[in-house]
Amino acid sequence: MRIALMATCLADVMAPDVARSTVELLERLGHEVVFDKRQTCCGQMHTNTGYFREAAPVVRQFVDVFEPQLEDVDAVVMPSGSCAGAVRDQHALVARRARDADLEERAGRVSAKTYELSELLVDVLKVTDVGAYFPHTVTYHPTCHSMRFLKVGPRPLRLLRAVEGITVVNLPESDTCCGFGGTFSVKNAETSNAMVTDKANNVVKSGADFVVAGDASCLMNIGGKLARQGQRPRPIHLAQILNSTKENPFVPSSTLLGRAS
Incomplete structure (x- = not known):
């Protein structure tokens, strides 16, 4: 399976090993992971705080990066429940508030293929035992x-x-x-x-x-x-x-x- 990684901006700045571990895990399981360096933020902070107008260009950037990849990838994975939740539950709302029907439709296509890591593993890849070892x-x-x-x-x-x-x-x-x-x-x-x-x-x-x-x-x-x-x-x-x-x-x-x- 070919999977696009959304690393999240917080992981990029504060916890890069989370993103690296996600890639290494999926590759160890036999999947190809692709990473588009144009990715930035999902816009969650803006939307959660009520700044829908300011969130619209951030959502548009996200969609511009990930929608074109949908022809070549089977899924988009995010090692973050909050960011995956923003994509699935907030992006269409932001687009509607901006009265941008085209963005809402495109955001819907991206959200349909976006998964939090545990969802991807259990629901899409159908695996629970990933061969990990952690004696703690x-x-x-x-x-x-x-x-x-x-x-x-x-x-x-x-x-x-x-x-x-x-x-x-x-x-x-x-x-x-x-x-x-x-x-x-x-x-x-x-x-x-x-x-x-x-x-x-x-x-x-x-x-x-x-x-x-x-x-x-x-x-x-x-x-x-x-x-x-x-x-x-x-x-x-x-x-x-x-x-x-x-x-x-x-x-x-x-x-x-x-x-x-």
């Missing part, structure tokens, strides 16, 4: 967009539980938000801090060595709070665990969500 205890945080927009449900947990050596433990109050929400954490800093404090405390209560999620943004928020508290659990993206093998194990480094060199 983890707890899973279901991010808001993946849970409520995409409804990925148990897909990430099915993938995690098939990993050799792993121990998956329950996260207390797992379905509560971590408080990031992009600009929400900036405009509502005190509320956001209270939410991420509760989330970090529950991660610690789980007894896990790692907290795993499908969104680098949430992991950045939770991991930052854990680090400031001096707590042991580390953030790790689902792609990084699934890409970890006995031959090439994931080794935590001092860099957030990064591999040791």
Whole structure:
């Protein structure tokens, strides 16, 4: 299968190993991954904050990059539930607000082939055991967009539980938000801090060595709070665990969500 990668702007800047791990995982499973360097942002932050007019050119850029690829690729993958949710649930809305019927139609074609990583693996590639090895205890945080927009449900947990050596433990109050929400954490800093404090405390209560999620943004928020508290659990993206093998194990480094060199 030929798959186009949307790396996401946050992964590009803050967590590049998430994008690399996605590519390496899919290639190890025998698929071709293509990457168009013209890609930028999905426009999620603009839309979530209510800036629909400002989001329109960002959505148009996204569609201009990915729609022409649909003739040559079988799917577009994003290692982010929030960004995939934006493409699937917000792009058509932004186009309608801009009264651009052509953009709405084109955005619909792109969204129909866009998947979050766990959706792609389980629903499209029909695989749950990807041959990963991760001999650590983890707890899973279901991010808001993946849970409520995409409804990925148990897909990430099915993938995690098939990993050799792993121990998956329950996260207390797992379905509560971590408080990031992009600009929400900036405009509502005190509320956001209270939410991420509760989330970090529950991660610690789980007894896990790692907290795993499908969104680098949430992991950045939770991991930052854990680090400031001096707590042991580390953030790790689902792609990084699934890409970890006995031959090439994931080794935590001092860099957030990064591999040791």
